[in-house]
Amino acid sequence: MKTRLTGLATAFLLSAGAVQAAECIAPANPGGGWDFTCRQIGKILYDIGQVDKPVQVTNMAGGGGGLAFASVVNERNDDGDLIVAASQATATRLAQNAYGGATADQVRFVGAIGADPGVIVVAADSPLNSLDDLMNAIKAGDDVSFAGGSAAGGFDHLKVLMLAKESGITDIRSIKYIGVDGGADAITQTIGGFTTGMTGDMSEIVGFLKAGEVKALAVLTEERVPGFEDVPTAVEQGYKTVAVNWRGLYVPKGISDERFNEWGQKLAAVAESAEWKEAMAANGLAPFTKVGGDFQSWVDGVIADTEALSREIGVIQ
Structure with a gap:
């Protein structure tokens, strides 16, 4: 006992x-x-x-x-x-x-x-090389669309709309956006030519960027991201949009x-x-x-x- x-x-x-x-x-x-x-x-x-x-x-x-x-x-x-x-x-x-x-x-x-910095990317062979190129294409009435990993109205969608407002586009509702199941699917849509660009986060594009399958038009931070210094910010291209996850x-x-x-x-x-x-x-x-x-x-x-x-x-x- x-x-x-x-x-x-x-x-x-x-x-x-x-x-x-x-x-x-x-x-x-x-x-x-x-x-x-x-x-x-x-x-x-x-x-x-x-x-x-x-x-x-x-x-x-x-x-x-x-x-x-x-x-x-x-x-x-x-x-x-x-x-x-x-x-x-x-x-x-x-x-x-x-x-x-x-x-x-x-x-x-x-x-x-x-x-996780917001990014806007296009396919590697896209003729668009800057945010101005992209926004001017929208203003010209070209068939421009975006894919993102969030639903319509989600943060990925809002990134594009914030940039559009900065560029002077007033009818932001008319911008085409497709919400898919995650960033990888969104990039696949863009690489495959189904959308003009992809809106997402830096972590989602690292592998595709290093493989040369996409080019980043802008990172949505105040300063360039360490390790990705060749990607320009939206700020330095004249857009005040900062969008980080x-x-x-x-x-x-x-x-x-x-x-x-x-x-x-x-x-x-x-x-x-x-x-x-x-x-x-x-x-x-x-x-x-x-x-x-x-x-x-x-x-x-x-x-x-x-x-x-x-x-x-x-x-x-």
Whole structure:
């Protein structure tokens, strides 16, 4: 009996002292941007000693991130060991009420530590060599169309519309856009000659760019992307459009301020690490660090801007 009690006591003490493994929900199937965010950030958090156990990654596809969002809000609102991958796509869908009435203030956006730069590409043999060439073709009434990995009204579509507005095109609704299932499919449409151009993210075109199958007319960042210095920005071509798909995290709203700040500090440590800088360079990501309490306010501003443009093109009423 004494031996059994001693064993139970030891087991209890070990259990009480055990460190709970953090979990990162990727709101999509393996292989996408949210999955990349969870796996890369999760791995580096462990590698640099910010967590004591490897981060568990859970893929929860559904509703363009809506299933994961609802699960966090309704079932895990106070889980301090949970982080969730987020991006500009999250903000866009919240702005367009794609999550069935869910709002950004139902979670806490803890930060972003990298951005997948928006890009506009055409086939390698296209006669178009600049954004001006592309926009002038639209103004001339040429048969110009775009493919992107988001649905009509999604972020890939909005990138083209922002550029069109900058160029003075007023009837932006007339621009042809085809939403397909991911960036790879969008590039295939363009390479195959079914669309004039592809609108997407840098990470989606890296392989095709290196293979010489496409040429990038512009990257939608303020400065050229390290490792891709031969791709000009839209800004230097006279367009003010900056459109990046930031990569970051949100956490449940009901966690303590102390835990929220801890996650902010951990995410900042990842952003400063050599491991994250290597991951960004290998995947065409640009530096983009906004961590802590002001990030929620920044996200709110992005959502308001996206909502206004979405109303202009009739995506929402």
